[in-house]
Amino acid sequence: MSSLPSIPKTHDLLHLSCLELEQADAIKPEWLNAVLKACPWVVVRRAVSHAKQVPVGVRGKERAQRWAGFVNPEQIEQVVSPNQLRESLVESSRRGLRAFHSLRFLGTKAALKGLDWGPGGSAGFELASGRPTVTEASDLDIIIRAPEPFDRRFANLICTQLEDVSTRVDVLIETPYCGFSLNEYAHSQLDKVLVRTDTGRILAADPWGAPNRRQSWM
Secondary structure (H helix, E strand, C coil), rough: ECCCCCCCCCEEEEEEEECCCCCCCCCCCCCCHHHHHHHHEECCCCCCCCCCCCCEEEEEECCCCEEEEEECHHHHEECCCCCHHHHHHHCHCCCCCCCHHHHHHHHHCCHHHHEEECHHHHHHHHHHHCCCCCCCCCCCCEEEECCCCHHHHHHHHHHCCCCCCCEEEEEECCCCEEEHHHHHHHHCCHHHHHEEEEEEEEEECCCCCCCCCCCCCC
């Protein structure tokens, strides 16, 4: 796990030294301070940031407890990327959970070799923070960071190698400009794919191309 200096990217997990989060014109929920005090970890979310602040999300104890705010770079004590998180980091008593078993299984797959990938969602959060968040019913979210393009045939190969996983796996591809669903990219009959950018969702013919005005806004 890396320490600063690192430029946080979407889906990175941050350990905070200062728990004061900012959000313009928003009332902080009652549970926020207690959760951050017990577990000072947040995840970098996709949003437009201002004045060099980093947009982050906070996970509460309940599924419905989510809050979006901003932190200043000097509050960040540690940056952990998805590719640093593997099943070996989980407590031995929890390794039998299906999401962690699936994560170990994916580590053997040839299509993922050489890719910058790792768990996001509840599995990634537990592996970074040590706070139990995964349940037997949890899906496994996988983040693949792909600075260089790959075609739909290769995307389909990855999907094929996920078919024997014991839990539902949701794979998100992250390019320098956006994020999008691996499954949609591999199987859609459309020329364009729905991508997530800092300013919203758009249909893009090339997820690796810089956004431009000719793309269709959703």
